[in-house]
Amino acid sequence: MTRKSIFALAALAAFGAIAPLGCKPAGKDGASGSGDAPKSGSSRIVFIPKNMGNPYFEAMEKGFQQASKELGFEFSTTGPAVAEPTAQISYIKDEIQRGATAIVIAANSVDALNGTLDEAKAKGIKIITVDSDLTGNESHRDLGVLACDFDTMGDFLIEQMGAIMNYEGKFAILSATTDAPNQNKWIKGMQAAIKNPKYAKMQLVDVVYGDDKDQKSLTEAEALLTKHPDLKGIIAPTTVGVYGCAKAVEQAGVYPGGKNAKGAGVSVIGLGVAKQMQRHLKDGIVPKVFLWDPAEQGYIASYAAVRMAEGKFTPADGATINIPDLPLTKMGDKKVGKNNVLIIGEPVEYNKENVDKYAGE
Amino acid sequence: MKKLLERRELSLLVAIVLIVSVAIILQPRFASEQNIRSILLWVPLLAVAAMGQTAVIITRGIDVSVGSILGLAGMTTAILLRDYPQLGVGGAAIIGIGLGALLGAINGGMIAFAKVPPIVATLGTLGIYRGLTFIVSGGRQVDDYQLPKDLMNWSLEGPALLAKVPFVNSIPWVVWIALLVMMLSHLGMTYTRYGRDVYALGGNPDAAALRGIPVNFVTFMAYVLCGIGGGFAGVLYASRYGTVNPAGIGNGFELQVIAAVVIGGVSVFGGTGGAPGVALSCLLLGVVNVALSVLAIADTWQMAIYGLVLLVAIIADERFARSARKRAGEAV
Amino acid sequence: MITRIRSRFGPEIVAIVLLILAFGFSAFREPRFLDAEYLFDRSTLYMEAGILALSMTFVIIAGHIDLSVTSILALVGAMCTTLVSKYGMPPAAMILVAPVVGGALGALNGLLVSKEKLPSLVVTLATMALFRGVAQILLGDHSLPMPKELVGIHKMQLPGTYFHVPLVLLTVLAVIAAFVLHRTVWGRWVTALGTNAEAARHAGIPTGKILVQLFTLSGIAAGIGSLLMLSRLGVARFDHARGLELDVITAVVLGGASIFGGRGTIFGTITALGLVGVVQTGMGVAGVKAEVQVAVIGLLLIVSVLFSNITARKRGR
CATH class of the missing domain: 3.40.50.2300 (Response regulator)
Known part of the structure; x- marks a missing residue:
């Protein structure tokens, strides 16, 4: 009995042990998962930025947190350490498994995520893009929230x-x-x-x-x-x-x-x-x-996600959604435009005089 | 042996002169003061980190974690300066460099005493140190305005002593610091017992052990030096870039450092090369990088050209070395 | 004696034990982890790395390293999609062209290492930038679509199971690789080369030829990996799989191959790949942040090598 044959045997045994796992259960597809469907009443919104540690997206998180307080959903941020085009795929897959209500994503690529986003949509998860849109691939998300025209x-x-x-x-x-x-x-x-x-x-x-x-x-x-x-x-x-x-x-x-x-x-x-x-x-x-204040995008995306999950808002050209005002910005009724894009407003100017006000915590 | 070393530095110099001349012909402003400053500011980070790596590669090792050491030390320095400004730039810098030494000592300990292969140990710490950079910073970057002006001035102003000397007065502190580090490494590697032990170990590990050289200690110290270089470069990074981001700082820097050391004539088979060659190769890389931008060579071509330059450099080096060996063989 | 004990209770044991621990821990911590459909779906992300790891096992056993594999992967993808979309190459031809182009690029590495006597670490460090750079020249920062008929191979399953085609492919290739490495003369030559290159040459083993073949093999694997990745993602980009070479090397070393050459097994590599996958998946579904995941994998690598070093030394004494 050489060591190679021991390994061959062990490999076979290991494969035999995993093999039954690979067989589909006779019943409904995916029924073995315990966390597939989100529990009703408690929605969970996940934000996937281009990469972690990016101050622009940290500012955006504040909008989510504000909306989370007002609407009572569970909010979390997850994402890759570096902004590689395909690095977000595994995080989307994990969130599908964790049963998110909506995924809000600042995509690193306009097309490399298409297949994965479709998988999420097929499970009933709402997909909203922020910061930039999937230009040319808009059908792979439900709504795009953009800061300004x-x-x-x-x-x-x-x-x-x-x-x-x-x-x-x-x-x-x-x-x-x-x-x-x-x-x-x-x-x-x-x-x-x-x-x-x-x-x-x-x-x-x-x-x-x-x-x-x-x-x-x-x-x-x-x-x-x-x-x-x-x-x-x-x-x-x-x-x-x-x-x-x-x-x-x-x-x-x-x-x-x-x-x-x-x-x-x-x-x-x-x-x-x-x-x-x-x-x-x-x-x-x-x-x-x-x-623009990045927090506004997070805030509006949160409201859109929750209203969509409740069935009260369906993104379409001309549809509107009412957003409560933020301390620094008036919101009100926001209208969805072509390709399901929602535009927030005008950029803010930062200069010598006003920068302290906006930079403060 | 001496001849061979000189030849390497000579060929690097020729390469630098050649590239600079071509660049000046294509864009006369390549010789402008602004551009020279730009090149001079590009080099110090790389040069300081490369000096430590030189010792490691001479001992036939490698440290791929140096980018992460730079990241963790630079991040920690920036956080200290933000939260405890009373430390002063000098104090925080010393802590940053000390942290670099500690991180290098962890690498060195595993490699010299627990006999973990260098690439495995440092591949592991590459991930660990990067993870720690995120953890100590809470994933948040330190911004320009949170850092003291003194630190920024390292990249802005030269020593007050030289303020009256034309041209030299515009060379900022970071460049002088890098020059000093290079001088010290050259002296250390050439004239100290430790430096000679490093070459002896790299040249022939078995013989070095027989000759009573403390092999484990020499190896260990090489990684500590590499950590010091990485830590110091981290402090310089904070000065040069101002914003210290946990994902950005030092990410992928190890490849630049290793490339600089190898182009500088340090053989990965150990035992040869030294600070002057590596310093020149850092300058060469700086010139190439700035030239690619100034000559408006399409962005998309830059990586390929970089790879090609690297490949040509190592092939030419090997050919030189082989013919030199042959001649030496005939002479004997 | 020492070597015999070391090889019997080799470092593979560490990977196996860790794999079982990680699997159990993940399942215990996070019940949603134990979902066959999810696990097999998530495993599609590791198939390209798996194929690269197979060839990397050979390269590392021979005492060399190939940092450029992931750049070859990107370049092959860039060239194939360019040929299809700009020069009208039939999409099906990609299946043949990809491994051939990959093999040619790998052979270039091999020739530089064997003929120019350059260290593989340095050569492939340079070609890593060169190959990816050429891919960037071809595609710029844009992406080119994979032909429709070749997209989605990871969604095709063996009837009635969750086994997807890439997994089946990897399994078949792993069995072949294990056979070649452990049962053929060529496999023994590769091991001999890594144990002592000088002695191997004196024993009449064609070391130069083997080196070229090894790096060609590595390139072919990158070509196949490229097909799988493009099929999964639907597009070719110059920055595909950037940084994946570190994961691949981690898997091979974690699987017990010696970075100095001379020892290693395909079984160990595959086990370690499974370990990396299970740990990342377990942490991912438990919501552990990316940066902590990176640190944990690094720690795993060091701990496993330290552990096998210590046990090997203890047994040796």
């Missing part, structure tokens, strides 16, 4: 940049990854807006990608400063990117009023978290950044 975002950012640089001079865009759907929509919007005669003297000289990573964003931002010594502004419609740009102009000393600034210096604007940008705004390194 992404179609007008490009115009808005160009106007803000223009106002700062007197509608004259060179500016660049620093984005996240090349396939981020929101980003691309906004970049297209900005490229279209710049054709307006009002912006004739403004020149978009470069679009670079920082992949939403600290090191890459900073290196790309510094490269912008090297390539275009007469740059007047950078628009970074990403929270990681705008921070990287702020660090770059700070460390190079070319921000408005910095020791190496030529003329008016390089003004950075974009989408930024108030807390993260607080010091740069207050020190005048960055004139202003914009963002």
Whole structure:
């Protein structure tokens, strides 16, 4: 009896022990599970962010917690440590097994999750996307809750940049990854807006990608400063990117009023978290950044999920849902648009004067 | 042997000069002060972490947990500075570096005394230290405004002494710190008993044991040094990036560090290479990385080019080394 | 004597004991864990890693390592879907093209290791970036769809059971791999290579050829893994399976293969893969956070190796 045959035998035995587990019970499919159907009366909403430890999504959690207090559902957050496109799959599968009422997800990929989301929907779990939508794959979720009208975002950012640089001079865009759907929509919007005669003297000289990573964003931002010594502004419609740009102009000393600034210096604007940008705004390194309160998305997604589970709200073009007001924001009746997208409102401007109010706990 | 080492550093220098020249021809502003600063700021993090890894790889080991050590030490330093600002930047930095040493000692203890293979031990701690980074931080990042301005200034300002010297005055502290670390490692590896023991152990472990070199202690210390390098780099990370995020800090950094050490002429078969080569290879990687961005080489091409450069470097190195060995063989 | 005792009460025992403990603990802590449909469904996530782990067992037993397997997986996926969608290759041809392309990429690693005498750790560290980089050049950050007719293989089950096709495939491949490793001359050569490469060469074993074959095998496995992953996810992306190489190596080492070469079993690797799967699934269904899961797997790896080291030394004395 050699050790190999012992292992072969053991392998066979192990396989024999597992094999019966693999046979379907004669009765209904999946009847062996004890936790398939959620217990009536207590709903459970799970939020799966792009990755854990991301301050943007932590801010969003506050909205869920607020709604959880008001509506009495059980709330939890789970998700991968890194924002890999397929890393969320196992968490969705686990939540299907744990019997969630609704999964609210900020998806890392517009298409890699399709099959898994369909499995969840087949079990009656409501799927709501927040932050960004599954562009082109909307049928794999029930509702998309978006912060503001992404179609007008490009115009808005160009106007803000223009106002700062007197509608004259060179500016660049620093984005996240090349396939981020929101980003691309906004970049297209900005490229279209710049054709307006009002912006004739403004020149978009470069679009670079920082992949939403600290090191890459900073290196790309510094490269912008090297390539275009007469740059007047950078628009970074990403929270990681705008921070990287702020660090770059700070460390190079070319921000408005910095020791190496030529003329008016390089003004950075974009989408930024108030807390993260607080010091740069207050020190005048960055004139202003914009963002919606991420908590609003969590709050509205919670209400939508609970009303859907109760059967009181069915997402469809033109359907409305009533949301109670939040301390800082009026809500009221929200209308669902094309592709079951619910748009919340306008972004908030954070600047030197008001940043403390929004950054406070 | 001496010749061979010089050749490696020479070839790295040639590579750097070549890439810089091409970059300047394609984009004259590559030589601008702004860009030189950008390259200089890119290198220190990598260089400080690579110095420790150099000792480990010379002893025929490897430490793939260095990115996680950087993460845990950097995160802890940032948290200390946020919650106990009275510690001061220096105090918190010393604790961060000390934590790095402790984490390295855990690796070293397992490898030197419990005889766990280095890749297994550090693959394990890669996960454990990353998990701990999340646990100590509660999964939350430390923001720029929560850290003292003094720490940020390491990446902004140079020593006051040099404020009057043109150009040099704009070289920030982190660069001087990295230079100092590199000098110390070079001196330590060349002129101390410990340094010679590291080379002896890497060159021939069996003979080293017979010659009475405390093999276990030398191995153990190599990982402690690697931990110190990682911990120090973690502190520098907090200064350079300001935001310390538990998922972002040091994630995947181990590959850059190992690449830098190997390109720098340290053989994974042990016994050869040293600080000057590794320092030059860190500079080379910095130049390549910044050049890829400044020359606007499409984002999607960067990883492939990086891999190709790495591959060419190691093949060329092996060919050089082989022909040198052959010549040495003929001479004898 | 020492080696005989070590091999009989080898480190595989550690993995088996841990697997039983983890399974029992998960079932005890969280009743929802013991649901055959769920467990088999969740197991679809580990099939690609399983196939990569089979070939990695050979590579590690031979005293080498292949960090580039997951990059090969991504590149094969990128090339195949590009060929189908841009150059009109019939989708069915993917089944053949994927392993062939994977094998060719693996052979490149093998040639660099055997002809250039470069350490495999360094070579595959470089090709890990190179191959994934080429995949990124092909696809950018976008994804290409897998042809419809090839999507969803993990949903196909043996009639009347929960056994899905990838699981059956992995089982068959594991049996073949175990046979080749433990029962054929080639398997003995691979082990000899890892035990003492110099001695193997002197004994007339064609070590260079075996190295190329080993890395080719690794590439072929990555090609098959790519088919499974694309079929499961429905799309090809350049960043597919990034970081999975660490899980694969963890499984092989946890399964008792020596990273220095010379010993290891397919049974151990598969057991360890099951262990990793059960631990992650158990923690997942119990709602344990991702970062803690990462730490637990790391701890598991160290504890198992420490334990088998200590027992081996005790028995040896």
